Amino acid sequence: TTNGGITCIDVHSEEYATFYDISFRDANNGLAAGRQDFVSFSNILKTSDGGQTWTQLNQNVSENDIYDIQYISANVISFVDGRGGIFRSTDDGANWVVQESGRFPSGFNCLFFLDEMTGYVAGDDGVLLKTTNGGVTFVQEELPGGKGDLGLLPNFPNPFSESTQLHFILKKPGTAQLAVYNARGVAVHSEALPFREAGEYQIPFEGSHFP
Secondary structure (H helix, E strand, C coil): CCCCCCCCCCCCCCCCEEEEEEEECCCCCEEEEEEECCCCEEEEEEECCCCCCCEECCCCCCCCCEEEEEECCCCCEEEEECCCCEEEECCCCCCCEEEECCCCCCCEEEEEECCCCCEEEEECCCCEEEECCCCCCCEECCCCCCCCCEEEEEEECCCCCCEEEEEEEECCCEEEEEEEECCCCCEEEEEEEEEECCEEEEEEEECCCCC
């Protein structure tokens, strides 16, 4: 789309593939990531012409679905997969390093980096990791409610300009604390959510009034 989503055109169609996320570093260079259906391997496509054409990038980097991928800078890319893997490339996807694997087998759903050094990874079972050294080490953050009570899922739409749906799972009845951070890591919104039974929930988040 070039008009804010009023109209959309199909620029690529791939049989036997599912895509979960896209990331663009500028108007022309972007990535689409997900899985190759019917086989247990990841799938990353790359475009350098604003999505008009796509080529496969490093087939089978991971043996699991890629749920979130991010261009952190011009040549630095990170992604997370559904079995607890964190991967990084510093040469625009030509080569990849496994930064995390096996410690959290329930999987990761999303990641966000403020810069090349500082970033966060979130996943099932209430897992939230933080790195301040570019992924050399990840430290698990302590969350309200105790480990295993809350699972964070990707919001949709993402990215968004005005509003989105925040998606999470409560593993047992209880309350949750919602906090939203800006790109500098500063909390811009916080609220205590009321008691809920165990289950999967989506709540609307209105972000149009934030700068």
